[in-house]
Amino acid sequence: MNAVGRQMQRSGTSTVHHQRQYSDNFLDSSSNGRWLQSAGLQHLQSSNATLPGLQDYGYYGGGGGGGGVQGSKMYRNLQRSVTGVNELFSEPSTPPVNSRSSSLRKNGEDHVSPSELSPGILDLHSFDTELLPDMPVPGLYDGSSLYHSVRGRSFDDSEPYLSTNKQTTRARGLPENNLLKSFTADKEKASSVAKIKVVVRKRPLNKKEMAKKEEDIITIDSSSNSLTVHETKLKVDLTEYVEKHEFVFDAVLNEQVSNDEVYRETVEPIVPIIFQRTKATCFAYGQTGSGKTYTMQPLPLKASQDILRLMHHTYRNQGFQLFVSFFEIYGGKLFDLLNDRRKLCMREDGKQQVCIVGLQEYRVSNVETIREFIEKGNATRSTGTTGANEESSRSHAILQLAIKRSVDGSESKPARVVGKLSFIDLAGSERGADTTDNDKQTRMEGAEINKSLLALKECIRALDNDQGHIPFRGSKLTEVLRDSFVGDSRTVMISCISPNSGSCEHTLNTLRYADRVKSLSKGNNSKKDPLSSALNPRESTALPLSSVLPTVTTFDSNVSDVPNETNRFGWSKQFEKETSPPFNMDRVPSGREDFDFPNDQRGGRGGTRAEDFDLPDEFYEQEKPVRKKNGKMEKYQISTAEDKVRNSDSLMKWKDIPGVDSNNSHSDDDLNALLEEEEDLVGAHRRQVEETLDIVREEMKLLVEAEQPGNQLDDYISRLNTILTQKAAGILQLQTRLANFQRRLNEYNVLVSSGI
Ligand SMILES: Nc1ncnc2c1ncn2[C@@H]1O[C@H](COP(=O)(O)OP(=O)(O)OP(=O)(O)O)[C@@H](O)[C@H]1O
Secondary structure, eight states, X not given: OOHHHHHHHHXXXXXXXXXXXXXXXXXXXXXXXXXXXXXXXXXXXXXXXXXXXXXXXXXXXXXXOOHHHHHHHHHHHHHHTBHHHHHTTOSOOOOOOOOOOOTTOOTTOGGGOGGGSOOSEEESSOTTBSOSOSEEOOOSXXXXXXXHSOEETTOOTTSOOOOOOHHHHHHTTOOOOHHHXXXXXXXXXXXXXXXXXXXXXXXXXXXXXXXXXXXXXXXEEGGGTEEEEEEEEEOXXXXXXXXXXXXXXXXXXXXXOOXXXXXXXXXXXXXXGGGGSOEEEEEEEEBTTSSHHHHHTHHHHHHHHHXXXXXXXXXXXXXXXXXXEEEEEETTEEEETTTTTEEEEEEEOTTXXXXXXXXXXXXXXXXXXXXXXXXXXXXXXXEEEETTEEEEEOSEEEEEEEEEEETTSOTTSOEEEEEEEEEEEOOOBOOGGGGTTSOHHHHHHHHHHHHHHHHHHHHHHHHHTTOSOOOGGGSHHHHHHHHHHSSSEEEXXXXXXXXXXXXXXXXXXXXXXXXXXXHHTTTOOOOOOHHHHHHOGGGOOOOOGGGGOTTOOOOOGGGGGSOOOBOTTSOBOTTTTOOOOSBOGGGSOTXXXXXXXXXXXXXXXXXXXXXXXXXXXXXXXXXXXXXXXXXXXXXXXXOSHHHHHHHOTTOOOGGGSTTOOHHHHHXXXXXXXXXHHHHHHHHHHHHHHHHHHHHHHHXXXXXXXXXXXXXXXXXXXXXXXXXXXXXXXXXXXXHHHHHHXXXXXXXXXXXXXXXX
16 A cells, blocks of 8 residues: 555544645645746645645656746736837826716705716726825825825825824714724724735525535634634545534634624725725625625625715815715626616726726715615616525626815815725626526526636736736726735625535635635735836836737847847747837727727827717617516626627727837737737646646545455446546647647747738
């Protein structure tokens, strides 16, 4: 019997702890740690899985991985290579005037007057904003390191800032609730608000689960913020044993914890910070039916109460205003939940700030109105039925509370964003296996949801791995979440878990996911927006894709001194010293082809403003529910309006932009596609390695079983056959993808050399 077999036999009741020891012996060696890190697989270092000595499988190759990093270099240079185009889009946008009134607006309600409606664009942290970093600003808390580190691009030094110390609060006779206490706490305490906080909430067993006599398999130790999942497994001889999986998070909330307590633990501490030019995001993640909506729904209202309290007392007469907006991402498309499900489109401005064209924001000044808005939005949300939840949210819902202030405190001037709090109720994650009973629509929704959650995971993984390029564009969801992870931001993730034994696998997935997000918060992670750094050529050591762009010709004069090396794609490295790339592709609003720019704009005004997003009227065609169930909308027709825009002959292409060579646009499109393919390939490779490890685990189990007395040879043969087939299929799939990519590279090189 081999060592692993002996180890496993000794384990008796196997627990993760035992297995971890084994895997840690292997994985904790620094070289392995580095190796996994370099391959973007460092999460496997703390994996619960028993891993074989990978050296036996020829995995030590020296250097390892790095693909993602190289890829990011390639990407950064692509960005640098198109700065010229960026200029065309770099003006601050003024949103289009939207005359459509909200159904919520009532005559006589001064808090929702048309003049107070947002002009129709929601910038997640952008246009009219004080959120962008540039120059230091004095914080509300004198001497607070936290707030001194918060910067505002357009801060006016002369603006009156209130000192909000304890004395002020007391003098005003305000109740010292937790919020105000935290608000007036000393600088140490203020700066202790974690950048990323991961909280787990367990819901109680529901009636259905109790009727099925399902066990509660989660135990929680709140004092140590740890929880244990007790997974029942079968031994080879079919006797049961329990495997324990232990996790530690920033907070672990058991089934008795109320929504009020959840609020206090999660959002309350970050409310004061959004007055300090910080964006904060709270999102719930978890399996369908695990309690995300139940957890998230009360939070915005409670936060609004606290925000308004601060605005009406501490910041009285300071010109602060509160705005609310609510939209959902359904099937990869955006819909305004406070404006009859009007279809929206997400765009980036010239500074990579996300903006949502057409989204209505409403100025609110009392809690009741906010409650109405929230209820209206919730009722409009797409829901359906899944195996685990009869009223499952089939969309990602994003409610945003924006704090704005008019520049000189006067209400007549347009208000600028000073902070933002976003609440994201993610659609429930489902395994493909769980969706087989569902109808086609539900399965498609599930696939879309899983795709965006996967994209989110990829972003987290890339951030975790300090990769230069974070694939935020993998989905609409990640584009929206982008500013949650970079720059001056705070993120609270609430992982919701179901306690029943039937959900064990889901629960473990959720907890592992949460564990990965938690690892982001380690090591003072003030993640820099990789896109911003890509804008600074000095910070970028990346491989310039411009070197393969035949029509992009502005290179630094000293490049000719650089030896003509080739990179891993066989492309010349000789332009790596390029300092002033002519274009920055990434600064062009994404999906630019969807816009129908007016002709005069092409005439070289040098900028694009949101009001120029002159989309045809039918673009704003509302999505109509096809049917309703229990008063809730279920399914929606996919509007073809956007497609009409896309297909329109009058679309502005790159080649239409003055100063942009049509050949360039061709190359840029190709490069974009190539970059995506490269990302896909590296991602697929990483997944393949993970799958290989799973297979290897299976094989080890099989080997152990093969050594057991009375082992069935035919069973062994058939399982081994299955494993080998799986292995071969995985390798073949990756080889095919690799070959395709190589072919594309070759084609591209042909294009380059022929100057097309
Ligand atoms: N902590 C809790 N205490 C009591 N009931 C809860 C709790 N969490 C969830 N529930 C109940 O469980 C059911 C499912 O919850 P919810 O709809 O919030 O799940 P979800 O994760 O949002 O699901 P989906 O992703 O499918 O939308 C609801 O009936 C809800 O009231």
